[in-house]
Amino acid sequence: MASPLVVDNVTKRFRQGDRTVEALSNISLEVQPGQFLAIMGHSGSGKSTLLHLMAGLATADEGHVVINGTDIGKLNDRDLTLFRRRQIGLVFQSFNLIPTLSAQENIELPLMLDNQVNGSVSTKVNDIVQSLGLGHRVHHRPDALSGGEQQRVAIGRALVTDPAVILADEPTGNLDSLSSKSVCNLLRDLSVRDGKTIIMVTHEPSVAAYAQEVAVIRDGKLVARFATEGPEESQKLAMRYQECVK
């Protein structure tokens, strides 16, 4: 079985005025099926840049990003759009829901864009809605939902196409601590219970502790990768992380 995600020797540079910034330098990492990996690092270390490359939202200057055996850098625009829609589930800090659609319609959206809405789909969407604990809220629009509920809808939208990987950039960044905990538990369950492959960017040790492994980036370089010991041991993780970035 192909690894759901391989990042192979990736470098990314940006022009900033008259100078070039190397946002990522020779990063390599592989993620196994069903793995939940947290990517940590200080502000500006390159976390979002890496996630954008994994999502095919930006292209690497050097190296390759391979998802389920497909080198996404080799796809043309049209194929990349289709590939992203089917194989990559994205979750952002700011939820990015469509305000005029209900929770259920937001979750269905990727299937609608792919002309896949039929009877079996509504069962699938229903199952997702139930597993997210959104049953009683499905017909509400985003502005009638709490932040935690909105993020659950966004996670549902990321799940609905059964993508190879779910990529989340600071998914708890806009949530209070209770909602943050419940979203972390949900992501952990999706990996442990349902075998979903999840890569989550965060700078919070208490959030990263829900993942199975942590990869630490400093100044665009991967400086450490280690297993976590669960949410109860987030203090230990915080100390280890500090050692990596100091």
Ligand SMILES: Nc1ncnc2c1ncn2[C@@H]1O[C@H](COP(=O)(O)OP(=O)(O)OP(=O)(O)O)[C@@H](O)[C@H]1O
């Ligand atoms: N579109 C861009 N144009 C120019 N420079 C960029 C661009 N995107 C990112 N950078 C630079 O690349 C580096 C990494 O940025 P990135 O957004 O990946 O950091 P981050 O780790 O996600 O930070 P944060 O925790 O603040 O979200 C920074 O120096 C940033 O200024």
Ligand SMILES: [Mg+2]
């Ligand atoms: Mg970022």
